[in-house]
Amino acid sequence: MKTLNHATAWVALLCVLAACATTPKQANVDAADEGDDVELETEGPAAPDPALEAYQQSLQALAELIQKEDNASKAHEQLKERLSMPEFRRLPPYQQYVWLHLSGLLAMQLNDADFAHAVAVQSTLMPSANEEDWLVRFYSSAVKDYRQDAVDSLTVIAQRWPESLEKYDDRYLAQFIAKVLRSTAPHTAQPLLEALFAAKWKLEGGLEPSYFWSQLARMLLEQKQTDRAKEVVARITGPRDLLAMRVDKRFDPLVQADPRRFDVVVAVDRELESLQELSAASPRVLMLKSERVMAFVEAGRYTRAIAAADEVLAANATAEVAARQYDDGDEQFGWILDYRAHALMGLGKWDDAEKYMKTAAARPEDGRPNVSNTINLAFLYASLGRSQDAVKTLGDLAKPGDGASEYGKMQVQLVLLRAAVARKDAAAVSAALDELRATQSTSPGTLQQALLDANEIEEAARLLISRLQNPQQRSAALVDVQEYKQAPPTPADKLTHQRWGTLRARKDVRDAVAAVGRIEKFPLPPGLR
Numbered sequence: 001m002k003t004l005n006h007a008t009a010w011v012a013l014l015c016v017l018a019a020c021a022t023t024p025k026q027a028n029v030d031a032a033d034e035g036d037d038v039e040l041e042t043e044g045p046a047a048p049d050p051a052l053e054a055y056q057q058s059l060q061a062l063a064e065l066i067q068k069e070d071n072a073s074k075a076h077e078q079l080k081e082r083l084s085m086p087e088f089r090r091l092p093p094y095q096q097y098v099w100l101h102l103s104g105l106l107a108m109q110l111n112d113a114d115f116a117h118a119v120a121v122q123s124t125l126m127p128s129a130n131e132e133d134w135l136v137r138f139y140s141s142a143v144k145d146y147r148q149d150a151v152d153s154l155t156v157i158a159q160r161w162p163e164s165l166e167k168y169d170d171r172y173l174a175q176f177i178a179k180v181l182r183s184t185a186p187h188t189a190q191p192l193l194e195a196l197f198a199a200k201w202k203l204e205g206g207l208e209p210s211y212f213w214s215q216l217a218r219m220l221l222e223q224k225q226t227d228r229a230k231e232v233v234a235r236i237t238g239p240r241d242l243l244a245m246r247v248d249k250r251f252d253p254l255v256q257a258d259p260r261r262f263d264v265v266v267a268v269d270r271e272l273e274s275l276q277e278l279s280a281a282s283p284r285v286l287m288l289k290s291e292r293v294m295a296f297v298e299a300g301r302y303t304r305a306i307a308a309a310d311e312v313l314a315a316n317a318t319a320e321v322a323a324r325q326y327d328d329g330d331e332q333f334g335w336i337l338d339y340r341a342h343a344l345m346g347l348g349k350w351d352d353a354e355k356y357m358k359t360a361a362a363r364p365e366d367g368r369p370n371v372s373n374t375i376n377l378a379f380l381y382a383s384l385g386r387s388q389d390a391v392k393t394l395g396d397l398a399k400p401g402d403g404a405s406e407y408g409k410m411q412v413q414l415v416l417l418r419a420a421v422a423r424k425d426a427a428a429v430s431a432a433l434d435e436l437r438a439t440q441s442t443s444p445g446t447l448q449q450a451l452l453d454a455n456e457i458e459e460a461a462r463l464l465i466s467r468l469q470n471p472q473q474r475s476a477a478l479v480d481v482q483e484y485k486q487a488p489p490t491p492a493d494k495l496t497h498q499r500w501g502t503l504r505a506r507k508d509v510r511d512a513v514a515a516v517g518r519i520e521k522f523p524l525p526p527g528l529r
Contacts (some may be wrong), residue, residue, distance in 0.1 A: 055087035147364030162199030210238035286326035305343035382418035383490035
């Protein structure tokens with residue numbers, strides 16, 4: 001998330017220090033002189049109020065304490081106490097706002113989401129509320145999983161301060177929006193998506209969040225707003241997102257109106273050209289180059305992917321060099337290696353792929369032990385039947401805990417299942433499936449793959465049909481069931497590919513697909529996990 005900007009807080013603090021030394025009437029006059037919207041008192045001097053004066057003096061002392069960074073926790077606890085006193089409501093409105101504003105910032109800095117949310121709910125209702133108040137409300141709501149309040153708060157930010165969105169952590173926002181789309185009632189996210197679209201929100205480097213726009217287009221079509229949906233489609237650039245729309249009958253009015261936009265091969269070429277242009281415009285953003293390598297991999301153009309990766313690696317042999325050349329070099333260097341490894345896998349060069357994946361997995365991720373690339377390496381081992389290496393590579397990730405995201409934990413279980421299948425350990429296969437069933441709402445597609453790996457065809461068919469019948473899961477299910485070009489498969493992938501063919505041949509599956517979409521053949525490999 002965007003780092004909370006404390007410049008406003010310090011300006012507010014100065015106001016507090018000045019206002020605490022005045023009577024309530026004088027504080028209002030001073031605030032009015034600064035252009036604040038307050039009501040001026042016209043009566044004579046207020047009678048002395050020892051209790052209120054003592055309270056204001058305690059606030060002044062607290063303000064001085066807040067300036068000392070090593071006293072933040074102590075000041076926070078005292079703020080919680082002061083703001084609960086009845087004298088707080090007797091302060092002039094602007095002083096109340098300043099203290100609520102400052103308390104929210106401090107609470108989030110100290111990870112006290114409960115108190116941060118409580119004060120942000122109050123500060124955002126006041127005339128002086130600014131972006132930071134709504135940011136505290138959004139962030140604290142998201143942490144507490146008050147999902148509707150978080151959606152509403154982010155919507156307000158997008159509507160009132162659209163230019164500020166580019167300063168936020170786009171990965172955090174994307175994860176939050178995806179969670180809302182996955183786990184809330186249909187159309188809950190529509191006002192937020194509408195606000196983000198109007199704000200011209202993009203991901204880092206100028207990339208369009210195509211999946212989110214495809215979901216907005218779906219919602220608009222369901223409301224018979226076809227012309228508006230066509231406007232949204234103009235900003236959908238991801239080939240896999242366009243593929244999902246092409247095979248889903250809900251999007252037929254859009255596909256039929258502009259067939260070329262939904263030509264997946266044309267979309268791949270268009271995306272690669274766009275990534276080249278964006279990268280040239282932002283030469284210090286390595287992520288755009290790694291996205292281009294991945295785009296070649298997802299298009300099955302493995303030799304081109306390796307060449308694009310080597311172009312970066314030739315000038316940046318180490319992560320340290322990349323960190324000097326690119327603003328995100330330290331973070332993205334490992335993904336250049338990982339995507340190069342996937343390209344080598346597409347060519348059947350398993351040993352070379354292992355080498356690059358091991359190097360990527362050894363890199364820290366966001367300053368912590370690497371999770372994502374480690375899981376990818378373990379998955380490679382499991383797919384090659386090297387079950388012992390797969391489990392050893394996972395290490396502590398295979399143990400219960402919070403080392404990975406909810407999605408990451410499902411990928412760990414998928415690795416453990418593939419490893420168990422390879423060594424014919426039925427008990428371990430059953431245990432992994434039980435874990436995946438319990439968390440399938442996070443990623444139904446991961447359970448789908450696991451059931452095929454375990455040769456549980458009947459359950460796999462039931463799951464696929466239920467996904468096709470679920471409006472929120474349908475697009476992903478239709479993408480899964482398409483016929484793709486197979487790269488040289490690992491032993492595990494060969495079996496899974498054959499079992500997908502078995503699923504597609506079933507009458508109950510064919511009927512379920514025909515009711516909501518269609519199956520086509522695409523000259524692309526299956527997408528990366």
